[in-house]
Amino acid sequence: LSESGVPQLVQPMIWDYAADLDVEGKVQLIEKYRRCGFSKVWFASAFKGATGVNQSLTLIGHHLKNQLEWLEVSSRSPPDVLEGIALTGWQRYDHFSVLCELLPVAIPSLAVCLQALKNGGYSEEVKENVEKLLGMSNLEIDTFMR
Numbered sequence: 001l002s003e004s005g006v007p008q009l010v011q012p013m014i015w016d017y018a019a020d021l022d023v024e025g026k027v028q029l030i031e032k033y034r035r036c037g038f039s040k041v042w043f044a045s046a047f048k049g050a051t052g053v054n055q056s057l058t059l060i061g062h063h064l065k066n067q068l069e070w071l072e073v074s075s076r077s078p079p080d081v082l083e084g085i086a087l088t089g090w091q092r093y094d095h096f097s098v099l100c101e102l103l104p105v106a107i108p109s110l111a112v113c114l115q116a117l118k119n120g121g122y123s124e125e126v127k128e129n130v131e132k133l134l135g136m137s138n139l140e141i142d143t144f145m146r
Helices: 023-035 060-075 103-119 124-134
Strands: 013-015 041-048 082-089
Touching (some): 013 023, 023 060, 060 082, 060 103, 082 103
Parallel strands (some): 013 041
């Protein structure tokens, strides 16, 4: 790969939507990319649409844990390797599937995930900020929002 010149033309993106990433495995994967000549990598996480083909509601806690895991991967990687993170929100699993987790029900998850990434983690202060931004009195992370 390094001799082909490809690492000077593209930046790989590592996709994983799990709430329990193999952090050490991701760090090792980044090192493999660097040894092949890639100086930058991207991460891809999800704020909705990655937990079931017919999922109707968004479980914020799952997606928040995914962001926190990616932050851990970032903190354990060389400081200059991460180019960015693509925060995805899938609407369906394939073109023949029904729509899942429509955007309106996922807006609280999007807000939580963005604030967690922006602040480098999740805290009571981040939760209160999201509640204020969305005009909510009680943001539910570990259950489906009512």
